[in-house]
Amino acid sequence: MFNLNLKRLGIAAGLSLTLVAAGCGSSEEDSSNASGGEGEANYGEQLDYTITGIEAGAGVVAAAQDAVKEYDSLAGWEVSTSSSGAMATALGDAIENEEPIVVTGWSPHWKFEKYDLKYLKDPKGVFGEAEKIKTMVRKGLKEDKPNAYKILDQFKWSSEDIQSVMLDINEGTAPEEAAKAWIEKNQDKVSSWTKGTEKVDGKSVELVYVNWDTEIASTNVVAEVLKQQGFDVTITPLNNGPMWEAVAEGEVTGMVAAWLPGTHGDLYAEYKDSLVDLGANLKGAKIGLVVPSYMDVESIEDLQPKE
Template structure:
């Protein structure tokens, strides 16, 4: 009654098995591809953390992280400058490419881009930091009004970031500082409270050439100028900055990140300078990535193969 075409049935069965096998193979390939894609961000970055100046505390911490985290095995910390780091970050964000940078707050990049700190389970980068004011010994006796203004200087991360962002968007450092002072005269009045104006008393402040310290030092300098001081501000590397204050060559600085970033330099020079305390609370350092990256922790990165 039934007339089977066994040859045709065999071909159909073979074709079905081929399709099933192809489907399985496709799933396996997709799984393998997915695994590769998870690693592709680290591979695309050439297992490199984009750093700032060699010797900076956040760079030293990043180098320590490379040694301590298995996920960073084979990685390198590339050092350059804070400006070069910011440029590389901006280019990566514009093209939605992966990047890991040595970061800190306050910084204008957090106001301009959607960024996040990678979690640091091992605590390599430490907790919150303070930015402190350090002056030379004898400043209180020699220039009491300058000493008091520096002692009373205190502001917030939002204050600092607003000045940094104006500078980044093209305003000169002096103009940005003057703009902030004009809009925050109540805070400035607290810094100058109880002081007298002077006529041409010379004051030199030093700072490390980071966007945050450019902002704070220019603001303080403008306030001192308004009080009649003849102010010079000088950018230096981290070591010479601390040394110049400790040796009494300059009046002081408002750029001391503690306890982590400048901790070793503070220990080296603390007996030869005066610590006026924090001018900003809640600073932080760590590894920073754009929010579009899937990694949320340093441990989510992949070691070099």
């Protein structure tokens, strides 16, 4: 069991988030003057020039902070950090009231199944290209727990797979139960992960993950597969830095939650020589600024700077 003191255990849960939005509309003249384009809403003013972010230190938050520096249209904006859960709540509240909101977003994520959303175009490429979610394990795992190593190495799935698990969890199913249900329906795929392995008798495995919806889904699925193969599995949520550090220092077995090359790029550069990179378990992931589709804006450059 991975023992953590309070300083290192940075679980970002339950943090409060203040969503600032205008409660009244503006006239067509005001909107035209504020945005520089006739008929366009001044979303910056309505949102108090605030992007709703997730955990401080997350790659998508760092990229959003870089975007604020790079884009003239975001001059005077700020990125408000909170938690992924608080961001999702704020997004849902805004959509329910048909209000504007700009959030730091990533996919795969259940929000794209539940809501009609769009990424803002990023002509400067601040958020990078499509990402991969990779599996990282501690050094020495292949030698002392080859069956666990092989399962983690062979774990591969798609955005459709993970989003189905995420939706079940979002709709109230416990993560462990959602994982079991998906595994039962996808035995062919699970068999490809366990191919060439033998069942064990209670060997311990600890997986760490950042408390994002994607990683809650993937880590619970992998944990359940390992349990069904006879492993005694513990999963521990951490913030991004401690998660990487725990694997690199050999204090835990591994993680299936490494977003690269952008989101966790700095952490990978710091720790890559101290852990084992097993490659992508999911391809085509993406990060960026996300808005409801009803907002009349298509690009980051369409937003308005603070005057």
